[in-house]
Amino acid sequence: MQLGQRQVLADSDQPWDLIVIGGGITGAGVLLEAARRGQRALLLEQTDFAWGTSSRSSKMVHGGLRYIAQGDVRLTRHSLLERERLLQELPGLVERATYLFPLHKGQFPGRWPMKAVLWLYDFLAGIRDHRYLNRQRLFERVPGLRREGITGAMSYTDALTDDCRLVMRTLLEAARHGGQAINYARVDAVSGEHGQFSVSVRDRVSGESRQLAARTVINATGAWADRLSGSDKRVRPLRGSHLFINPERLPVSDCLTVMHPQDGRPVFVFPWEGVTCVGTTDLDHPQDMDIEAAASAGEVDYLLTLINSQFPQAHIRRDDIYSTIAGVRPVIASGKGVDPSKERRDHAVWGDNGVVTVSGGKLTTFRLIALDALLAAGLINDREHRRSQKSDQPGFTPLQAPAAVEAFLHADQADPAFIDWIVSRESVVHLDDLMLRRTRLGLIHPRAGMDVLERLKPALCQQLGWDDRRWEQELSRYLDIHQRYYGVPAADDNREQAA
Ligand SMILES: Cc1cc2nc3c(=O)[nH]c(=O)nc-3n(C[C@H](O)[C@H](O)[C@H](O)COP(=O)(O)OP(=O)(O)OC[C@H]3O[C@@H](n4cnc5c(N)ncnc54)[C@H](O)[C@@H]3O)c2cc1C
Numbered sequence: 001m002q003l004g005q006r007q008v009l010a011d012s013d014q015p016w017d018l019i020v021i022g023g024g025i026t027g028a029g030v031l032l033e034a035a036r037r038g039q040r041a042l043l044l045e046q047t048d049f050a051w052g053t054s055s056r057s058s059k060m061v062h063g064g065l066r067y068i069a070q071g072d073v074r075l076t077r078h079s080l081l082e083r084e085r086l087l088q089e090l091p092g093l094v095e096r097a098t099y100l101f102p103l104h105k106g107q108f109p110g111r112w113p114m115k116a117v118l119w120l121y122d123f124l125a126g127i128r129d130h131r132y133l134n135r136q137r138l139f140e141r142v143p144g145l146r147r148e149g150i151t152g153a154m155s156y157t158d159a160l161t162d163d164c165r166l167v168m169r170t171l172l173e174a175a176r177h178g179g180q181a182i183n184y185a186r187v188d189a190v191s192g193e194h195g196q197f198s199v200s201v202r203d204r205v206s207g208e209s210r211q212l213a214a215r216t217v218i219n220a221t222g223a224w225a226d227r228l229s230g231s232d233k234r235v236r237p238l239r240g241s242h243l244f245i246n247p248e249r250l251p252v253s254d255c256l257t258v259m260h261p262q263d264g265r266p267v268f269v270f271p272w273e274g275v276t277c278v279g280t281t282d283l284d285h286p287q288d289m290d291i292e293a294a295a296s297a298g299e300v301d302y303l304l305t306l307i308n309s310q311f312p313q314a315h316i317r318r319d320d321i322y323s324t325i326a327g328v329r330p331v332i333a334s335g336k337g338v339d340p341s342k343e344r345r346d347h348a349v350w351g352d353n354g355v356v357t358v359s360g361g362k363l364t365t366f367r368l369i370a371l372d373a374l375l376a377a378g379l380i381n382d383r384e385h386r387r388s389q390k391s392d393q394p395g396f397t398p399l400q401a402p403a404a405v406e407a408f409l410h411a412d413q414a415d416p417a418f419i420d421w422i423v424s425r426e427s428v429v430h431l432d433d434l435m436l437r438r439t440r441l442g443l444i445h446p447r448a449g450m451d452v453l454e455r456l457k458p459a460l461c462q463q464l465g466w467d468d469r470r471w472e473q474e475l476s477r478y479l480d481i482h483q484r485y486y487g488v489p490a491a492d493d494n495r496e497q498a499a
Pocket residue numbers: 021022023024025026027044045046047048049050051052053054055056057058059060061062185186187188220221222223224228238239240241280327328329330359360361362363364365
């Protein structure tokens with residue numbers, strides 16, 4: 001099962017049954033579901049696989065308590081069933097985690113309303129996994145948490161993943177069924193009509209352009225979707241940022257929901273791949289979508305304010321942050337100009353006869369989103385759609401791979417066997433593909449993972465066929481990207497305004 005070394009974009013005499021534009025989780029899911037049904041399908045990603053929002057989420061495979069609180073039982077139920085499916089099929093990559101929701105004296109929701117919501121949440125998932133923790137139990141588990149006003153906590157479970165690895169795992173599974181995927185291949189335009197599309201693609205490695213023929217085109221470009229949809233603007237880009245913090249300075253062992261003291265928004269503090277992750281923010285993102293999203297100084301301050309109000313003894317400062325990450329959520333706009341956090345999070349599929357566009361939604365429900373896109377594109381019918389939604393056929397086959405690949409969340413990401421496997425199978429083009437997405441070494445270590453890189457250099461150069469000159473170029477490119485988009489902006493940095 002492999003994508004192999006990156007392929008050069010080639011002319012093809014035969015039209016593709018399907019071209020999928022966008023290599024995030026939505027595009028990967030569409031490719032997999034089409035390839036599994038025998039379609040000759042090709043996915044094109046303008047940068048690297050999972051470079052967009054799908055490497056920048058909160059990493060939760062979840063039903064989403066907020067959706068149930070908003071009365072969206074259907075979305076919650078679908079998400080929970082998909083969560084349970086992924087937990088079963090991808091152990092080590094999607095793992096159950098304990099979530100704690102502290103309760104405050106005199107504040108909504110109290111113990112009993114929360115218990116009722118969690119009962120329903122578990123019931124919809126077909127599990128029973130929630131309980132009440134009294135103050136003492138809570139503070140044993142989260143020793144540094146501010147104690148004032150807290151009466152106890154509700155404990156329940158959801159799941160965590162590595163979003164990038166989930167995209168790669170989905171692409172690898174698609175490749176097993178004959179699907180093809182090419183990164184650094186940007187679609188500039190789509191012309192024609194259903195049955196006879198012509199797709200203009202630029203190979204960003206060779207610099208060459210190609211016209212590819214396809215019977216069907218699905219635009220799965222997330223927050224970029226309006227550019228190729230051929231219809232009116234629908235996406236409201238909302239940015240969410242996270243901080244990755246030195247775990248010795250802010251140790252947590254469960255996923256904690258805490259309310260921001262300024263605006264009462266819930267923010268997660270959770271353990272992820274050995275570091276402590278804090279997020280997210282939720283802001284309109286009017287910046288140019290060709291510029292990689294980055295956390296602003298204001299967002300870092302906002303999240304630091306939260307941490308230091310909830311963990312008053314920790315005194316977390318910018319120096320304690322290893323890296324930041326910002327993602328742009330493709331929310332389908334209500335057009336009502338409401339507060340960003342109040343916009344609905346479900347997906348939409350639109351376009352008829354022409355290009356089918358799919359955007360919005362969640363990481364968790366990628367399989368269902370893909371089925372909706374295939375239905376709209378006429379690649380499956382209503383019956384097949386209904387049958388597949390409920391199907392209990394496994395979506396993933398076990399990989400023949402080093403343990404670190406399957407059990408990624410606990411892996412030593414610098415393990416040479418693991419790196420070797422990735423480099424030979426996962427279409428790595430640049431050092432940043434490896435440091436920021438195939439692995440998260442550049443996010444979960446101080447100094448952009450430079451110490452690890454020094455150790456990896458000889459093996460990497462050999463595996464990728466890079467000489468010293470190429471290594472220096474790649475290193476300088478990677479460090480520049482890290483500093484601009486994944487670093488910690490100084491308090492007086494105004495890059496948000498500059499962008
Ligand atoms: C801060 C944040 C937290 C989130 N947390 C969660 C969570 O915890 N759980 C959850 O389930 N969901 C979460 N989500 C939602 C989830 O991350 C997104 O719904 C999902 O990643 C969107 O995937 P996508 O494939 O549609 O878009 P993307 O991942 O953005 O993929 C679109 C791709 O299209 C490519 N592209 C664009 N234009 C072109 C072109 N012209 N040619 C070729 N390629 C192109 C882009 O480069 C990009 O890689 C979160 C989102 C955000 C922003």
